[in-house]
Amino acid sequence: MKDFAPTSDAPHPPTVSEARLLSVLDTAADGIIVIDEHARILIFNKACEKMFGVTTAEAVGQNVKLVMPTDYARQHDAYVGSYIRTGVKKIIGIGREVQGRHADGTVFPLELSVGEAATPDGRQFIGILRDLRPRKESEQRLADLQSELVHLARVSAIDEMGAAIAxxxxQPLTALMLYLQAIRRAHSRGIDIVTVVGDILDKAANEAERAGHIIQRMRQFVEKRDPERHVRPLDPLIDEAIDLTLLGQRHRIRIDRQTGENLPPVSVDPVQIQQIVVNLVRNAIEAAAGVPDPAIEIRTRASDGSVRLEVQDNGPGIAPEALSKLFEAFASSKRRGMGLGLAISRTIAQNHGGDLLVDPGGNGRGACFTLVLPAASMPDEVG
Amino acid sequence: MRVHVVEDDAGVSDSLALILRNIGHTVVSHRDAESLFKGPLPTAPDAVIVDLSLPGIPGAQLVRWLLNLAAPPRVVVITGQSQGFIDHQLRGLVPDGVMRKPLDVDAIARVLPPL
Incomplete structure (x- = not known):
C-alpha cells in the first residue's frame, strides 16, 4: 500500500506497480475512466482515447464533463455531490445507458457501469464504458430483417394466392362473358331469343355469383385479423382447407382422407389453422410430385387430450441435413419458401398451445407432419 | 364444322357450346379425354377444343394424341394457367391455336371462323 501513498500533493511519476496497472488498463477493450471525488479524471485508458477522440495527457486532471454532452455535464457535479452527501446510489453498482460526447461533437450511446473504491487519496469512482453504437446497429438490422421476413411472408402468400385466384x-369469367356475348349476338341479328334468354341470364348470374364466392373465400385467407378463438370441430376446417389447396393445383395426386371417430372439438383461430393445413398439404403434394404414384394421406385422430392431424406423403422423405433447419425461416432450398411456411405454421401451432412435429421418413418412406392441438374443454352439456 | 369441346368445368363447357352453336358450329361436349375416346374419332375437318387442366388423362397428352392421328382435326388449346405452365405442357407440340381464359367470342371466331 505504501507504494500508492502520496508523498505530496504534487503530481509524481508513476511507480512500477502503477505503470503495470496502467498498461493492463490500456489493453482493455472497454473504456475505463477513474475519477476522484471532485470528478477529476485520474485514469483515462487507450480505449477511451479512441472512443472520445481525446488523448490521455489531455484528459487526466480535467473534469469528466469533458466527455459528456452539455446537458448531462451540467448535472454531473450535482450527482456526484448528492451521492457523497446522501449515499443514495443512482448509478453505482447498477450500470445504465448514458450518452457520451466525442471531441468532434458526436453524441453517442454508452453503457456505463460505475464502481467505487476507497483509497488513501479519498474516494475514487471507476467507470467502465462500452460504445453501444455497434449493438444499436445490430438491433436495427435485426428489426429490419424481421420486417423483411413479415413482408416476404406476405408477398409469398399474395403471389401464390394471386395465381390461384387468377x-x-x-372459369366463371369465361362462362359469364360467353353467355352475355351469345345474347348480344342473337340480339344484334334480330334472332328471336325470348324463349331462352331468361335461362341464359340465370346461368350468367350463377357464374357471377360463383366468382364472388371465390373472392370471399380467398379474402378470408389474405386479410389480417386479430387472433381469435372459436370452439370448433377440426375435420370440417381441414376439409375446407384441402379443397382450397387443390384449387389451381397443377400436380395430379391421390388424396386419402381418414377422419377419426369422436374427435373432441378444438379452440382455435379457424383461418390460422387452415393456413397450416394448406401449407402442410401443399408441401406434401410437392414432396410427392416426383414419384410414380403420388399420394398423400390426411388423417385426424384423438390422442391424450389432444387432437392430431397427420399429413403423410409418399415422397423421398426429408434428408437428415435438411431436418435440423426445417423450421427455420429462409432455410429452405425451395423457391416457394417451405421453410418460411413451416416456421410460421409451427409458431401458430404453439400459440394455440399445440405443436407441429415432423417424422422425416426416408428409406422409401415419405415425410409425415403432425399438427397437435389441445382438445377444447367440452361446451356445457346441458340436457 | 363439328367442334368437340373437352372441358371439365360445367359453366365454361356450357357457355362455350352455346357460343359455338351461335356462330354456326355443331358441338359435342366431353367432360374429359376418356369420354372423347368412347365416341367416334374426330378427324379433319372437325375441330377439338382441349382444356389443358383435365381430370384423368392430361390435356397435353390428348393434344399430342390428336396431332398424331392420320387425319388430325384442328386442335385448339384453352387454359387459365400461366404462360410458364403452358410452355412446359406443350413442349414440342404445335396446336392450331392456344386461347387463354377468360375467353371471348372474337378470339374464338378468329380460330374457328363462323360458317
Missing part, C-alpha cells in the same frame, strides 16, 4: 376466376 386460375379460379377465369
Amino acid at each position: 386460375h379460379e376466376l377465369n
Whole structure:
C-alpha cells in the first residue's frame, strides 16, 4: 500500500506497480475512466482515447464533463455531490445507458457501469464504458430483417394466392362473358331469343355469383385479423382447407382422407389453422410430385387430450441435413419458401398451445407432419 | 364444322357450346379425354377444343394424341394457367391455336371462323 501513498500533493511519476496497472488498463477493450471525488479524471485508458477522440495527457486532471454532452455535464457535479452527501446510489453498482460526447461533437450511446473504491487519496469512482453504437446497429438490422421476413411472408402468400385466384376466376369469367356475348349476338341479328334468354341470364348470374364466392373465400385467407378463438370441430376446417389447396393445383395426386371417430372439438383461430393445413398439404403434394404414384394421406385422430392431424406423403422423405433447419425461416432450398411456411405454421401451432412435429421418413418412406392441438374443454352439456 | 369441346368445368363447357352453336358450329361436349375416346374419332375437318387442366388423362397428352392421328382435326388449346405452365405442357407440340381464359367470342371466331 505504501507504494500508492502520496508523498505530496504534487503530481509524481508513476511507480512500477502503477505503470503495470496502467498498461493492463490500456489493453482493455472497454473504456475505463477513474475519477476522484471532485470528478477529476485520474485514469483515462487507450480505449477511451479512441472512443472520445481525446488523448490521455489531455484528459487526466480535467473534469469528466469533458466527455459528456452539455446537458448531462451540467448535472454531473450535482450527482456526484448528492451521492457523497446522501449515499443514495443512482448509478453505482447498477450500470445504465448514458450518452457520451466525442471531441468532434458526436453524441453517442454508452453503457456505463460505475464502481467505487476507497483509497488513501479519498474516494475514487471507476467507470467502465462500452460504445453501444455497434449493438444499436445490430438491433436495427435485426428489426429490419424481421420486417423483411413479415413482408416476404406476405408477398409469398399474395403471389401464390394471386395465381390461384387468377386460375379460379377465369372459369366463371369465361362462362359469364360467353353467355352475355351469345345474347348480344342473337340480339344484334334480330334472332328471336325470348324463349331462352331468361335461362341464359340465370346461368350468367350463377357464374357471377360463383366468382364472388371465390373472392370471399380467398379474402378470408389474405386479410389480417386479430387472433381469435372459436370452439370448433377440426375435420370440417381441414376439409375446407384441402379443397382450397387443390384449387389451381397443377400436380395430379391421390388424396386419402381418414377422419377419426369422436374427435373432441378444438379452440382455435379457424383461418390460422387452415393456413397450416394448406401449407402442410401443399408441401406434401410437392414432396410427392416426383414419384410414380403420388399420394398423400390426411388423417385426424384423438390422442391424450389432444387432437392430431397427420399429413403423410409418399415422397423421398426429408434428408437428415435438411431436418435440423426445417423450421427455420429462409432455410429452405425451395423457391416457394417451405421453410418460411413451416416456421410460421409451427409458431401458430404453439400459440394455440399445440405443436407441429415432423417424422422425416426416408428409406422409401415419405415425410409425415403432425399438427397437435389441445382438445377444447367440452361446451356445457346441458340436457 | 363439328367442334368437340373437352372441358371439365360445367359453366365454361356450357357457355362455350352455346357460343359455338351461335356462330354456326355443331358441338359435342366431353367432360374429359376418356369420354372423347368412347365416341367416334374426330378427324379433319372437325375441330377439338382441349382444356389443358383435365381430370384423368392430361390435356397435353390428348393434344399430342390428336396431332398424331392420320387425319388430325384442328386442335385448339384453352387454359387459365400461366404462360410458364403452358410452355412446359406443350413442349414440342404445335396446336392450331392456344386461347387463354377468360375467353371471348372474337378470339374464338378468329380460330374457328363462323360458317
